[in-house]
Amino acid sequence: MADLRINLAGIKSPNPFWLASAPPTNSGYQVQRAFEAGWGGAVWKTLGDPILNVSSRFAAVSFNGQRVAGFNNIELITDRPLEVNLKEIYETKKRFPDHAIIASLMVEPKQEKWHEIVKRVEDTGVDGLELNFGCPHGMAERGMGSASGQVPELVERQTYWVKEAAKTPVIVKLTPNITDITSTAEAAVKGGADAVSMINTINSLAGVDIDTWNTIPHVGGKGAHGGYCGPAVKPIALHMVGECARNPRIPIPISGIGGISNWQNAVEFMLMGATGVQVCTAAMHHGFRIVEDMIEGLNNYLDDKGISSVMDIVGKSVPKYSDWGNLDLNYNITARINQDVCIECNKCYIACEDTSHQCIDRLVDSNGVSFLKVREEDCVGCNLCSIVCPVDGAIDMVEVPNDLPPMTWNERQAALGLLNGTAEKVVKS
Amino acid sequence: MKINHTNIDLNFQEIHPGLSQNEALEEANRCLYCYDAPCIKACPTGIDIPSFIKKIASGNLKGSAKTIMTANPMGASCSRVCPTEELCEGACVLNHTAKPIMIGNLQRYATDWAIKNEVDFFEPGTQNGKRVAIVGGGPAGLSAARELARLGYKADIFEAEEKAGGLNTFGIVPFRLPMAISDWEIEQVEKLGVTIHTKTRIGKDLSADELVNSYDAVILAIGMAHVPDLGIEGENLKGVYDAIEFVRDTKTKPLSHQFFGKKAVVIGAGNTAIDAATSSVRLGAGNVKILYRRTSEEMTAYAFEYEFAKQDGVEFRFLTAPSRIIGDEQGRVIGIECIKMELGEPAEDGRRRPVPIQGSEFILEADMVIKANGQARFVGLIEQFNLHHDDGVVKVDSASYQTSNEKVFACGDVIFGKGQGEAMVVSAAQQGKESAHAVHRSLAPFFAETV
Numbered sequence: 001m002a003d004l005r006i007n008l009a010g011i012k013s014p015n016p017f018w019l020a021s022a023p024p025t026n027s028g029y030q031v032q033r034a035f036e037a038g039w040g041g042a043v044w045k046t047l048g049d050p051i052l053n054v055s056s057r058f059a060a061v062s063f064n065g066q067r068v069a070g071f072n073n074i075e076l077i078t079d080r081p082l083e084v085n086l087k088e089i090y091e092t093k094k095r096f097p098d099h100a101i102i103a104s105l106m107v108e109p110k111q112e113k114w115h116e117i118v119k120r121v122e123d124t125g126v127d128g129l130e131l132n133f134g135c136p137h138g139m140a141e142r143g144m145g146s147a148s149g150q151v152p153e154l155v156e157r158q159t160y161w162v163k164e165a166a167k168t169p170v171i172v173k174l175t176p177n178i179t180d181i182t183s184t185a186e187a188a189v190k191g192g193a194d195a196v197s198m199i200n201t202i203n204s205l206a207g208v209d210i211d212t213w214n215t216i217p218h219v220g221g222k223g224a225h226g227g228y229c230g231p232a233v234k235p236i237a238l239h240m241v242g243e244c245a246r247n248p249r250i251p252i253p254i255s256g257i258g259g260i261s262n263w264q265n266a267v268e269f270m271l272m273g274a275t276g277v278q279v280c281t282a283a284m285h286h287g288f289r290i291v292e293d294m295i296e297g298l299n300n301y302l303d304d305k306g307i308s309s310v311m312d313i314v315g316k317s318v319p320k321y322s323d324w325g326n327l328d329l330n331y332n333i334t335a336r337i338n339q340d341v342c343i344e345c346n347k348c349y350i351a352c353e354d355t356s357h358q359c360i361d362r363l364v365d366s367n368g369v370s371f372l373k374v375r376e377e378d379c380v381g382c383n384l385c386s387i388v389c390p391v392d393g394a395i396d397m398v399e400v401p402n403d404l405p406p407m408t409w410n411e412r413q414a415a416l417g418l419l420n421g422t423a424e425k426v427v428k429s
Numbered sequence: 430m431k432i433n434h435t436n437i438d439l440n441f442q443e444i445h446p447g448l449s450q451n452e453a454l455e456e457a458n459r460c461l462y463c464y465d466a467p468c469i470k471a472c473p474t475g476i477d478i479p480s481f482i483k484k485i486a487s488g489n490l491k492g493s494a495k496t497i498m499t500a501n502p503m504g505a506s507c508s509r510v511c512p513t514e515e516l517c518e519g520a521c522v523l524n525h526t527a528k529p530i531m532i533g534n535l536q537r538y539a540t541d542w543a544i545k546n547e548v549d550f551f552e553p554g555t556q557n558g559k560r561v562a563i564v565g566g567g568p569a570g571l572s573a574a575r576e577l578a579r580l581g582y583k584a585d586i587f588e589a590e591e592k593a594g595g596l597n598t599f600g601i602v603p604f605r606l607p608m609a610i611s612d613w614e615i616e617q618v619e620k621l622g623v624t625i626h627t628k629t630r631i632g633k634d635l636s637a638d639e640l641v642n643s644y645d646a647v648i649l650a651i652g653m654a655h656v657p658d659l660g661i662e663g664e665n666l667k668g669v670y671d672a673i674e675f676v677r678d679t680k681t682k683p684l685s686h687q688f689f690g691k692k693a694v695v696i697g698a699g700n701t702a703i704d705a706a707t708s709s710v711r712l713g714a715g716n717v718k719i720l721y722r723r724t725s726e727e728m729t730a731y732a733f734e735y736e737f738a739k740q741d742g743v744e745f746r747f748l749t750a751p752s753r754i755i756g757d758e759q760g761r762v763i764g765i766e767c768i769k770m771e772l773g774e775p776a777e778d779g780r781r782r783p784v785p786i787q788g789s790e791f792i793l794e795a796d797m798v799i800k801a802n803g804q805a806r807f808v809g810l811i812e813q814f815n816l817h818h819d820d821g822v823v824k825v826d827s828a829s830y831q832t833s834n835e836k837v838f839a840c841g842d843v844i845f846g847k848g849q850g851e852a853m854v855v856s857a858a859q860q861g862k863e864s865a866h867a868v869h870r871s872l873a874p875f876f877a878e879t880v
């Protein structure tokens with residue numbers, strides 16, 4: 001049994017699985033049910049001045065019959081009175097002292113507002129604070145959420161104000177609706193943040209009803225953009241986590257969020273630098289019980305690998321993640337079709353023929369049996385054929401060894417520069 | 430079924446290859462992961478099916494197999510022999526909208542993984558000093574032993590045969606349930622410190638009283654006995670077989686070519702008849718007929734078994750009863766005389782009683798006759814234990830599995846019958862678990878305070 005406990009900037013929890021600030025963490029009743037089911041922590045639904053919500057709030061994107069591939073919402077922060085939430089946080093913390101409860105906060109960008117809420121919330125005994133600079137809809141129109149989260153100076157200043165008052169660790173939750181997330185992550189660091197979490201939801205419009213011409217969802221015939229999350233956003237979130245993790249100017253822990261649905265996804269985020277993960281959509285799709293497999297699957301994974309503590313995998317893939325200019329231009333792979341496994345759907349053929357490098361041949365052997373074969377000398381190793389192949393093991397991407405030493409673009413340019421430099425000298429002299 | 434006549438061993442290999450990883454993942458992802466799912470309630474052992482399927486989807490195969498085996502100590506064999514369309518798969522909500530999830534096949538996928546990767550799931554409980562004797566090491570006895578071991582009891586199984594597993598080991602045909610699967614399940618139980626005393630027939634090698642006196646409790650899980658006599662002329666002719674013995678030979682002896690081209694007649698229409706008939710087909714018999722005195726409606730074989738036998742080319746003669754087996758001068762079977770039946774008034778078990786149609790006798794040619802008309806009971810041993818019974822069906826309290834002797838509990842096929850329960854591996858497993866818990870409830874008060 002591996003040790004699944006984590007310590008994220010001083011916040012301890014029995015396992016790395018937290019519920020993200022969202023409807024699943026709306027009330028004490030829910031968070032307590034979640035802890036009973038096994039969740040290690042919960043970031044309470046964002047607290048602030050109570051708001052009004054609209055009815056018809058969510059929409060989901062099905063992809064080829066797979067429900068909730070992506071999820072879209074136009075819900076705002078908590079619509080329950082602050083005192084009620086604070087009382088329930090207090091009660092929940094008392095019942096589950098070893099579980100992590102983090103209060104998510106969002107107020108107007110004013111120092112006294114932040115000071116006031118931090119003080120009131122910390123009195124309940126929370127383990128930490130998360131600043132919601134990410135909500136991309138509604139609140140942003142009022143200058144909060146992602147409206148402040150997109151401006152590095154505002155992130156820094158507000159984080160600073162919170163840190164002036166806070167006694168518990170402060171996590172800054174970042175919006176992905178920005179060109180370069182490291183700029184706001186760095187701003188959070190400068191403001192004194194103890195950790196960053198990412199991502200909040202991505203600006204989205206889930207769909208348009210082609211019969212009524214209404215947006216999806218719509219509120220009485222009118223729609224507004226929402227925030228996108230769920231499995232579809234995982235690669236975007238993973239990239240942002242990786243960019244922050246490998247940036248030396250962001251030396252603080254990361255709480256990974258975005259499309260995490262099972263233990264394997266969680267392992268990916270942790271390998272890419274997250275100290276723990278937060279989950280929203282998967283819990284909304286299936287209920288709190290999914291955490292049982294997350295815990296067991298993670299534990300079995302660590303046991304199989306002989307790793308005694310989950311903290312030991314944090315960031316292990318970060319050194320393997322770099323810039324394009326550092327990739328080896330002389331590394332070469334090629335597609336190889338295993339004729340005995342191939343079912344001849346010809347999908348690889350048409351993909352390569354129409355949209356890649358025309359290097360799969362449709363051949364017929366001496367017995368008149370047709371088969372597919374890659375002309376390896378023309379294959380660029382793009383992976384497309386193996387991506388569209390529906391059968392495991394039918395197409396392998398294999399390394400083609402060569403005698404050339406590794407050479408990256410950056411090294412090549414540097415070498416060329418040297419050469420050119422010498423050439424110039426020759427001309428000059 | 431395409432019979433291989435040169436290498437009959439090939440005919441006895443497991444029919445279904447099992448799901449590929451692709452198939453398993455696709456199917457697992459199709460599961461809706463219902464909350465409070467009806468399939469769980471339809472499984473006699475209450476396996477948390479959505480959870481084990483979700484774990485296949487997430488790649489947590491070890492966890493998946495553990496979920497299965499926790500609820501069902503016979504989880505690997507059940508994945509192959511359960512009548513799933515009447516149990517879990519029959520309850521799947523997708524029956525209403527699409528096709529039910531292949532729960533049995535997914536269960537096999539996860540347990541096959543565990544067998545292949547040699548994982549063990551359970552640990553014995555802390556020894557509580559109490560000893561329980563289990564008579565019979567079939568699915569019921571093994572399941573009881575496993576639960577007792579986990580609860581800290583010293584469980585001793587006494588098994589008459591040279592190997593435990595009961596009908597899983599010797600009775601169910603190898604092309605549906607290879608012996609290796611049963612072996613693995615036995616091993617899982619032994620690894621918890623359960624001792625299996627094989628070749629020890631209670632009532633002969635040790636008496637009932639000896640067990641009752643030297644153990645804190647006894648669980649009787651002896652199943653049922655051989656196929657009973659038909660009570661007709663010619664039963665002792667050469668070429669007349671007991672179906673269970675017949676199948677057993679295919680699992681324990683080198684397969685022989687002696688049945689090539691033979692005309693086989695199987696009498697009865699339960700699991701055993703189907704297994705004997707399909708085995709005969711695989712041994713190369715030229716023609717295989719099943720005689721049943723009622724109709725396909727009353728057959729106790731499952732729909733999938735009936736279908737399977739038909740696919741194998743087995744002919745069914747319903748409303749037909751044997752009246753005499755005919756032999757030649759050497760005492761070998763050459764035919765069987767039958768009589769046509771019709772269904773009369775319902776009997777006490779609710780099934781309509783078959784009545785012979787006078788003068789409808791006819792003769793079928795046959796080289797071999799396999800009796801599969803049910804199983805007799807171990808009445809002698811049951812009486813040695815001095816237990817109340819109804820024609821060999823041991824009477825138990827339905828909640829506590831306690832027999833008329835409060836120290837003796839009974840489960841599995843030995844309590845099946847007289848309208849009670851079903852003779853299935855999965856119900857034997859569940860009853861084994863439950864009787865272990867019942868033993869625990871009855872003994873725990875005596876050691877709880879001293880621990």
Ligand SMILES: Cc1cc2nc3c(=O)[nH]c(=O)nc-3n(C[C@H](O)[C@H](O)[C@H](O)COP(=O)(O)OP(=O)(O)OC[C@H]3O[C@@H](n4cnc5c(N)ncnc54)[C@H](O)[C@@H]3O)c2cc1C
Pocket residue numbers: 510511512564565566567568569570587588589590593594595596597600601602629630631632650651652653673676700701702704807810840841842843851852853854855857
């Ligand atoms: C041919 C056949 C096919 C079947 N097919 C299926 C199927 O497809 N699906 C399904 O669910 N069920 C099937 N069944 C039914 C299923 O096998 C039984 O319901 C199940 O095995 C009952 O388990 P048990 O432990 O009660 O009894 P058994 O499996 O009969 O085990 C009893 C054990 O007790 C031992 N024993 C008996 N007397 C003594 C003694 N005096 N001392 C010591 N040991 C003793 C026996 O040797 C045996 O090992 C089939 C049965 C048969 C006969």
Ligand SMILES: Cc1cc2nc3c(=O)[nH]c(=O)nc-3n(C[C@H](O)[C@H](O)[C@H](O)COP(=O)(O)O)c2cc1C
Pocket residue numbers: 020021022023045046058071072073075076077078104132134135173199200201228229230231233257258259260278279280281282
């Ligand atoms: C309906 C809904 C409401 C949300 N409300 C909040 C919120 O109040 N505060 C917040 O920080 N994030 C909120 N989020 C964003 C989530 O916390 C999370 O960052 C995002 O959903 C990505 O994770 P996921 O892919 O696991 O869902 C909300 C998300 C959803 C779907």
Ligand code: SF4
Pocket residue numbers: none
């Ligand atoms: S889940 Fe359905 S019932 Fe529950 S609040 Fe939403 S719309 Fe209403």
